[in-house]
Amino acid sequence: MTTLxxxxxxxxxxxxxxxxxxxxxxxxQVGYFWSARHSQVYPxxxxxxxxxxxxxxxxxxxxxxxxxxxxxxxTGLAALREWVTEPARPRPTRDELVLKAYSVWLADPAxxxxxxxxxxxxxxxxxxxxxxxxxxxKREWAEDLGRPGSPRFASYxxxxxxxxxxxxYAAWCRWLADxxxxxx
Amino acid sequence: MTTLxxxxxxxxxxxxxxxxxxxxxxxxQVGYFWSARHSQVYPxxxxxxxxxxxxxxxxxxxxxxxxxxxxxxxTGLAALREWVTEPARPRPTRDELVLKAYSVWLADPAxxxxxxxxxxxxxxxxxxxxxxxxxxxKREWAEDLGRPGSPRFASYxxxxxxxxxxxxYAAWCRWLADxxxxxx
DNA sequence: GTACGTTATGTAAATTTTTACATATACTAG
DNA sequence: CTAGTATATGTAAAAATTTACATAACGTAC
Numbered sequence: 001m002t003t004l005x006x007x008x009x010x011x012x013x014x015x016x017x018x019x020x021x022x023x024x025x026x027x028x029q030v031g032y033f034w035s036a037r038h039s040q041v042y043p044x045x046x047x048x049x050x051x052x053x054x055x056x057x058x059x060x061x062x063x064x065x066x067x068x069x070x071x072x073x074x075t076g077l078a079a080l081r082e083w084v085t086e087p088a089r090p091r092p093t094r095d096e097l098v099l100k101a102y103s104v105w106l107a108d109p110a111x112x113x114x115x116x117x118x119x120x121x122x123x124x125x126x127x128x129x130x131x132x133x134x135x136x137x138k139r140e141w142a143e144d145l146g147r148p149g150s151p152r153f154a155s156y157x158x159x160x161x162x163x164x165x166x167x168x169y170a171a172w173c174r175w176l177a178d179x180x181x182x183x184x
Numbered sequence: 185m186t187t188l189x190x191x192x193x194x195x196x197x198x199x200x201x202x203x204x205x206x207x208x209x210x211x212x213q214v215g216y217f218w219s220a221r222h223s224q225v226y227p228x229x230x231x232x233x234x235x236x237x238x239x240x241x242x243x244x245x246x247x248x249x250x251x252x253x254x255x256x257x258x259t260g261l262a263a264l265r266e267w268v269t270e271p272a273r274p275r276p277t278r279d280e281l282v283l284k285a286y287s288v289w290l291a292d293p294a295x296x297x298x299x300x301x302x303x304x305x306x307x308x309x310x311x312x313x314x315x316x317x318x319x320x321x322k323r324e325w326a327e328d329l330g331r332p333g334s335p336r337f338a339s340y341x342x343x344x345x346x347x348x349x350x351x352x353y354a355a356w357c358r359w360l361a362d363x364x365x366x367x368x
Numbered sequence: 369g370t371a372c373g374t375t376a377t378g379t380a381a382a383t384t385t386t387t388a389c390a391t392a393t394a395c396t397a398g
Numbered sequence: 399c400t401a402g403t404a405t406a407t408g409t410a411a412a413a414a415t416t417t418a419c420a421t422a423a424c425g426t427a428c
Contacts, residue, residue: 039417061424148363164355172348247393247395
């Protein structure tokens with residue numbers, strides 16, 4: 001099983017979804033920790049089905065093209081549950097912007113500062129979107145956020161990671177932009 | 185040009201290095217923002233040389249096998265300098281541990297808490313190593329850390345990113361482990 | 369009625385990355 | 399003297415990911 005397979009099972013353990021829906025989730029809810037294009041999702045669904053982790057049924061629609069709705073099987077749920085507590089082998093972090101920072105001494109400081117200020121804005125924007133979701137969760141899901149057995153708790157946990165990640169990233173970009181412009 | 189190519193040029197803009205040295209750097213200094221195996225480094229060096237970004241000379245050694253020492257060319261340096269301030273297209277963040285957190289509601293909370301506490305320890309360990317380097321840099325490189333035109337400033341900038349990343353990641357792991365064990 | 373956007377599902381090709389295969393020198397520890 | 403480790407450089411195969419190709423139904427705006 002691939003990590004992408006577990007990403008898909010993780011989504012299907014919460015609700016039934018089509019390949020199209022899954023692809024959208026990969027760029028939204030799950031987007032800040034895993035992602036995939038539809039060209040990866042469809043073949044992976046076929047593989048998961050061949051191995052008995054999911055099944056599908058065709059849903060005919062009147063106002064839209066028909067779709068295949070996928071559902072996780074007992075086997076799939078068991079595999080997912082087991083995978084969760086298995087230690088993850090550390091994958092290398094790759095970040096092109098930090099790589100640029102490593103060679104920033106070669107660039108014009110003012111031009112470079114612009115680059116990092118723009119990045120700061122992007123991460124602050126994402127942070128604000130996450131903060132809105134957090135506010136919404138705390139209002140609507142209040143009781144569930146303390147229950148480790150609830151999927152809402154898990155959603156909140158990953159959101160917390162997104163919040164921390166964006167906050168820290170934005171602060172670093174601002175610090176670097178300031179330093180490049182000689183602001184102490 | 186690939187991002188890996190710029191990663192290599194970024195290292196060669198500071199010092200001449202062999203393919204073997206470059207591979208080690210990819211797992212150390214540059215490790216917390218880019219990495220590559222030697223099977224990627226050697227072919228990439230050949231490509232960079234074919235395109236005129238680097239040159240090499242064979243250095244004969246008595247106590248070790250001979251090596252090819254690579255040097256960046258004027259063309260290479262110009263390309264690197266230009267790349268630094270070009271906006272980086274955002275790549276998706278993929279993190280298996282956060283993906284596991286998304287499905288943590290299916291697992292035994294105590295077992296899951298163990299997983300995240302172990303991860304917290306790993307990130308705290310890395311943080312400590314970075315903090316030691318930071319202390320060393322502040323002592324030894326004090327004058328350079330305020331000069332955006334110095335490679336030491338750039339090294340410090342990337343280290344700052346590593347520090348923030350590990351600190352935030354470790355805190356999140358601890359928070360999640362606590363929450364899983366019902367600690368408010 | 370036609371151009372565009374959304375929904376919907378796939379395949380093909382290219383690129384990137386990882387894992388495995390392959391070889392060779394020289395030092396050190398047992 | 400032999401096994402292991404570090405240095406040193408490559409290639410081959412597999413896996414993962416991205417980009418491009420390809421099609422089709424249906425609704426809306428012009």
